[in-house]
Amino acid sequence: MKTIVRIPCVTTTSISNMAACAELPAGGFVFENCQRNKFLESQGYKVPKAYKTGTTICGLVYKDGIVLGADTRATEDTIVADKNCAKIHYISSNIYCCGAGTAADTEMTTQLISSELELHRLNTGRQPRVCTANRLLKQMLFRYHGYIGAALVLGGVDSTGPHLYSIWPHGSTDKLPFVTMGSGSLAAMATFEDRYKADLSRDEAMKLVRDAICAGIFNDLGSGSNVDLCVITKDKVDYIRPYEEANKKGVRQGKYRYDRGTTVVISSEVKKVELEVIDTEVRAVPMET
């Protein structure tokens, strides 16, 4: 379902009138509560914590298409909230998007744009292009001025070839042959800068992406668990989850339970404890039919 968001607009410039359009429906995200929230915060009410994907995500262009990679750890501050979350999101059959930042934001943003793109595909009768997905994402994120914490790596193959974009929460995008995002992006970028070449083979590309994600997993506290990969070519998509279980849960070496009978019972005594009735309350509970 296409959701159109309306933001109350105070200024109407001549340019806005020139590009005037149909009446926008009400509802959706508004900024009117910001002042109230600030006030509440000052009164001591705690702001609800967002659940972040610490994350290492990356992508590169190789000979036949795109390889996207991601770790699978989702953190709430220092606790691992999800040990195996999926960070590579479906946008369309030929376009996938990795998301770093606030987990809810990346999930909802990618789903929204995936939905818009599907409607667009039905409208145009053509396979969607990566640049279209990029435009939709950047225009939405710009509108929210960075408050939607979604840092994305968008990749896909369309009629014009393979394309890879990195999209920042404020709405700027870069079109590059290899990109990394997330808290582990520096470790992953170091790997890419060292070994990336144009026209890698499928296996070399997958190994390089896997190594970059592992660099993030092992050197960044916000990233961990497994490596997910997504290989996109003109004809098919290989969504490999997990590509590698880099952190398998260990097997317990010994038992810590004590068997019954370890502590010998010497004697037992039964005592009656007198309880005083302090208060009686009779309450009518409505019956539920």
Added chain:
Amino acid sequence: MATMAMTNMFASDQLAAVGGLRPGEVTTGTTIMAVEFDGGVIIGADSRTTTGAYIANRVTDKLTKVTEHIYCCRSGSAADTQAIADIVKYHLDFNRMEMGEEPRVHTAANVFKEMCYDHRDSLSAGIIVAGWDKRGGGQVFSVPIGGMLQRGPFAIGGSGSTYLYGYVDAMFKPDMKQEDCLKFVSNAVALAISRDGSSGGIIRMAAITKNGVERFTLTGDQLPKFYEDN
């Protein structure tokens, strides 16, 4: 849908936005420059975009096309300038259809100015508009933060430009040829890169004349060298 997205673009002016870059925002740290010569303009820029101390893109193209013969050099917030350039490109496309001829550089500069001035409280964008049209030849317009519009024989912008004011005032000569302008711009950008931490990477240049746009890239050893203590 695209139209709706664009008219809502700056609606959160009412948001208490600080006139400046928000924490975590990607900026084109930058050195940008444009020079007019007889027959066209030369534009040049470095290629670094940063988020704090990390270089998000070391091969950025800050010279963005808005029409066949008009380019803009972007500095300030990457998101703001990309969004503005997209909207201006859209408006100039309309203008071309309505007028039946290529838009004038002065028109493009004014569209940029409208956008940057009207939303000056929520934008952080320093733009140089430069191009060629058949009525006025090569023209350079500066639209700095705040939304002023100023035409000049040359313009510099971005964080690295502060190191160039003396150099350009001393070295600029009116009526230079294309090759001299290219040398002037590449030398200036190289000097800024060597002094400004937010500028770096490669030097991208373009020559815009009635024949179209010719792009140049200076990488590695091709960057002009100046006094180095070694």
